Amino acid sequence: MIDALGSVGSLLLVGGTSDIAVATAHRYLRERPLRVVVAARDTPRRSAVAEELRAAGGRVEVVDFDADDPGSPARAVAEAAAGGDIDVAVVAFGQLGDAEQLRTDAAAAAHLAQVNYVAAVAVGTELAGRMRTQGHGEIVALSSVAGERVRKANYVYGSTKAGMDAFYSGLGDSLAGSGVSVLVVRPGFVRSKMTEGMPDAPLATTPEAVAEAIVAGVRGGRHTIWVPGAMRWVMSGLRHTPRAIFRRLPF
Amino acid sequence: MADPRTAEEVLLTGWGRTAPTPARLVAVHGPEDAAAVLAARTPRGVVARGLARSYNDAAQNAGGHVLDMTAADRVLDVDLAAGEVEVEAGISLDRLMNLFVPMGLFVPVTPGTRYVTVGGAVAADIHGKNHHVAGTFSEHVAWLDLLTADGEVRRVGPDRDPELFWATAGGMGLTGVILRARIRMKPVESSRIVVDTDRTPDLDSLMSLMAGTDHLYDYSVAWIDCVARGARMGRSVLTRGRFARRDELAPEQQADPLRYSGRVRLSAPGVFPPGLLNPATVAAFNEVWYRKSPRRKRDQLQTIGAFFHPLDGVGSWNRVYGPRGFVQYQFVVPDGREEAMRRALERISRSGHASFLAVLKRFGEGNPGMLSFPLPGWTLALDIPVVSGLAALLDELDELVVGAGGRVYLAKDPRVRPEVLEQMYPRLGAFRDVRRRVDPEGVFTSDLARRLSL
Numbered sequence: 288m289i290d291a292l293g294s295v296g297s298l299l300l301v302g303g304t305s306d307i308a309v310a311t312a313h314r315y316l317r318e319r320p321l322r323v324v325v326a327a328r329d330t331p332r333r334s335a336v337a338e339e340l341r342a343a344g345g346r347v348e349v350v351d352f353d354a355d356d357p358g359s360p361a362r363a364v365a366e367a368a369a370g371g372d373i374d375v376a377v378v379a380f381g382q383l384g385d386a387e388q389l390r391t392d393a394a395a396a397a398h399l400a401q402v403n404y405v406a407a408v409a410v411g412t413e414l415a416g417r418m419r420t421q422g423h424g425e426i427v428a429l430s431s432v433a434g435e436r437v438r439k440a441n442y443v444y445g446s447t448k449a450g451m452d453a454f455y456s457g458l459g460d461s462l463a464g465s466g467v468s469v470l471v472v473r474p475g476f477v478r479s480k481m482t483e484g485m486p487d488a489p490l491a492t493t494p495e496a497v498a499e500a501i502v503a504g505v506r507g508g509r510h511t512i513w514v515p516g517a518m519r520w521v522m523s524g525l526r527h528t529p530r531a532i533f534r535r536l537p538f
Numbered sequence: 539m540a541d542p543r544t545a546e547e548v549l550l551t552g553w554g555r556t557a558p559t560p561a562r563l564v565a566v567h568g569p570e571d572a573a574a575v576l577a578a579r580t581p582r583g584v585v586a587r588g589l590a591r592s593y594n595d596a597a598q599n600a601g602g603h604v605l606d607m608t609a610a611d612r613v614l615d616v617d618l619a620a621g622e623v624e625v626e627a628g629i630s631l632d633r634l635m636n637l638f639v640p641m642g643l644f645v646p647v648t649p650g651t652r653y654v655t656v657g658g659a660v661a662a663d664i665h666g667k668n669h670h671v672a673g674t675f676s677e678h679v680a681w682l683d684l685l686t687a688d689g690e691v692r693r694v695g696p697d698r699d700p701e702l703f704w705a706t707a708g709g710m711g712l713t714g715v716i717l718r719a720r721i722r723m724k725p726v727e728s729s730r731i732v733v734d735t736d737r738t739p740d741l742d743s744l745m746s747l748m749a750g751t752d753h754l755y756d757y758s759v760a761w762i763d764c765v766a767r768g769a770r771m772g773r774s775v776l777t778r779g780r781f782a783r784r785d786e787l788a789p790e791q792q793a794d795p796l797r798y799s800g801r802v803r804l805s806a807p808g809v810f811p812p813g814l815l816n817p818a819t820v821a822a823f824n825e826v827w828y829r830k831s832p833r834r835k836r837d838q839l840q841t842i843g844a845f846f847h848p849l850d851g852v853g854s855w856n857r858v859y860g861p862r863g864f865v866q867y868q869f870v871v872p873d874g875r876e877e878a879m880r881r882a883l884e885r886i887s888r889s890g891h892a893s894f895l896a897v898l899k900r901f902g903e904g905n906p907g908m909l910s911f912p913l914p915g916w917t918l919a920l921d922i923p924v925v926s927g928l929a930a931l932l933d934e935l936d937e938l939v940v941g942a943g944g945r946v947y948l949a950k951d952p953r954v955r956p957e958v959l960e961q962m963y964p965r966l967g968a969f970r971d972v973r974r975r976v977d978p979e980g981v982f983t984s985d986l987a988r989r990l991s992l
């Protein structure tokens with residue numbers, strides 16, 4: 288149960304090896320020991336993350352999760368819930384893809400949509416069902432400002448995030464009064480393994496800063512947050528920029 | 539009775555109004571109703587709920603069933619000579635007083651509000667201002683009928699299945715549903731209390747006064763100003779008393795010595811400043827209240843309501859803390875660890891968290907209740923509105939309390955760390971053993987139970 292002061296007893300990380308997911312677990316573990324379920328593909332990185340979180344005081348469980356496998360969301364969520372209620376689930380999996388390749392490779396584009404959108408919808412639906420039954424819980428969905436106004440530089444990625452963002456926002460509205468809530472997180476450019484080697488964008492942030500914002504957002508009962516907070520106003524400006532100008536912006 | 543399977547889900551909270559969760563709330567009018575809900579349970583289980591005066595999530599069960607026990611409130615038997623009453627568990631102490639004070643029987647133990655049920659009083663093993671002489675509520679229960687997970691009704695008491703009795707007393711509803719109880723009431727000659735008041739300038743003088751002379755009184759409690767710092771830290775007003783004999787009443791009262799009305803005329807200065815709750819207003823409130831109290835007063839006659847339940851006159855005062863709700867932090871430290879109490883109070887007043895008057899009370903002997911809160915020593919209770927940074931402060935205070943061999947109260951706590959609670963309640967293992975025996979599937983469960991892995 289998330290207690291009266293917003294402290295958390297159990298955390299599920301779907302896409303549990305993502306830098307933001309790991310940072311969020313560390314951030315919670317800094318407050319108190321808790322149960323952490325790492326749902327990810329069976330890779331050395333997963334074992335390393337599990338070890339690392341154990342060392343930080345977590346009671347860590349691992350379950351298999353593969354966004355390419357349509358049966359995986361149901362299995363992973365069921366396995367995670369078998370060990371007890373899930374207080375907070377962080378949906379953190381996703382790929383950036385190679386924008387250049389995605390421009391022309393239909394299979395690659397469809398695959399990105401499968402991972403970032405289709406699988407995210409399935410995971411969200413499974414989590415919501417499970418949490419509705421348990422009568423409480425918080426789903427944290429890692430969206431991106433890239434989905435708020437999709438840019439020509441990475442429109443395939445942006446469109447998948449736009450879809451998942453819309454799905455989780457709507458899911459949150461549909462859960463009002465059920466004891467379950469959804470927090471949609473829209474980070475700007477995050478310096479992480481996903482963006483390694485890419486040049487910094489303005490208002491770049493870190494997984495740790497995103498984790499900090501997530502914990503505060505859950506505690507404060509927020510529904511949507513931007514990281515850094517100033518991104519909200521930047522995006523609000525961009526959303527209302529006329530298309531003719533937007534197209535010519537240098538990104 | 540409504541079909542428990544289709545009962546509507548409602549959002550429930552405790553008195554502190556934090557952490558609401560939905561559950562199917564079913565009104566229980568008698569044992570059959572409770573058994574029917576048990577039969578229709580889902581994997582999310584069942585828990586009983588009384589008047590929801592516990593501050594936390596004890597009477598909540600997210601996604602499962604909650605039994606509203608307040609409809610089962612009949613008196614089943616009265617033995618005036620023995621001073622015993624047999625009642626359904628949903629009856630409130632308010633009703634017991636209205637019915638029995640005129641007959642010369644008072645409840646054996648009353649908390650700071652009379653709007654609690656007998657079931658809740660046993661389940662939290664509540665204490666009152668007389669703990670140092672009378673112990674807890676459960677110590678005045680001859681037996682109780684408990685509906686357990688297997689659908690059986692078991693009569694348990696200190697002398698029949700004492701293990702199950704002492705797991706149920708203080709067991710927060712997790713051993714089953716208390717249906718009925720036989721209670722030994724307290725004979726009184728009048729409905730007035732003879733009260734002595736002493737104002738003390740600091741914590742040390744308060745504690746030595748209480749340690750030295752509490753045994754001369756049946757009832758004792760001190761109200762402490764938690765905002766005052768430095769030399770005035772712990773300045774307080776100590777009120778102590780006992781029920782008046784008939785011949786101590788004013789002549790006009792002697793004609794009807796047991797006259798009782800639950801209503802209280804409010805005497806708290808200025809009541810509460812709604813919407814204005816901040817450190818400055820709280821400090822001002824505490825200042826006025828301290829100054830207004832007499833330095834020393836003897837043999838003042840007070841009504842039951844004014845002496846025991848001053849807050850009951852203020853309606854839904856739990857709303858003054860605003861939409862985020864509030865937390866009551868109540869802990870006990872054993873005798874001999876007074877320095878821990880002093881350090882805790884220092885830490886609290888330094889934190890600057892606004893709190894109305896806090897209450898200090900001396901406990902007498904503990905009892906065999908496995909999760910019963912009191913142990914011989916000192917207990918402090920204070921309300922704190924939910925603000926950021928509070929979790930860390932209370933975790934810090936927990937460390938201090940555990941270090942001194944103390945504990946926090948399960949009827950109030952909404953946030954202790956499960957592993958810290960294990961240290962606070964060394965008999966938690968024995969409690970779990972009893973639960974495994976009578977409820978192997980864990981049918982009875984609550985938000986509190988899940989949060990703390992009880």
Ligand SMILES: Cc1cc2nc3c(=O)[nH]c(=O)nc-3n(C[C@H](O)[C@H](O)[C@H](O)COP(=O)(O)OP(=O)(O)OC[C@H]3O[C@@H](n4cnc5c(N)ncnc54)[C@H](O)[C@@H]3O)c2cc1C
Pocket residue numbers: 553585586587588589590591592593596597607627628648649650651653654655656657658659661662663664665666667709710711712714715716717849949950984
């Ligand atoms: C203003 C105020 C002052 C207070 N002062 C004191 C005080 O001085 N001393 C003290 O000890 N406490 C005090 N309390 C706390 C209160 O006495 C306890 O929380 C008590 O348990 C409340 O009883 P309830 O009927 O409201 O029970 P609820 O709050 O509804 O439930 C409390 C627990 O009892 C269980 N329960 C209720 N009925 C049954 C049943 N029939 N069978 C099995 N389990 C049941 C519930 O499952 C839950 O775990 C105070 C509370 C308030 C609001």
